[in-house]
Amino acid sequence: MSKLSGKVALITGGSGIVGSGAIKAYLQQGAHVVAPFRNVESAKKLREQVGQQGLTPTPSSPLGD
Numbered sequence: 001m002s003k004l005s006g007k008v009a010l011i012t013g014g015s016g017i018v019g020s021g022a023i024k025a026y027l028q029q030g031a032h033v034v035a036p037f038r039n040v041e042s043a044k045k046l047r048e049q050v051g052q053q054g055l056t057p058t059p060s061s062p063l064g065d
Contacts, residue, residue, distance in 0.1 A: 002030025015042035
């Protein structure tokens, strides 16, 4: 069993280098990741890289929108 199996992680900044790396690391450890993205294309690209399992990209917008 993985360290983070059964856990949920909320990771922001998923379209950046650090955020996408964190998402991949948490998924490898068995966590389900919820990640808000401002850019839909970035979310799609990352989802293609990591597969469908464990990643829930959610729409995000800056304050005031």
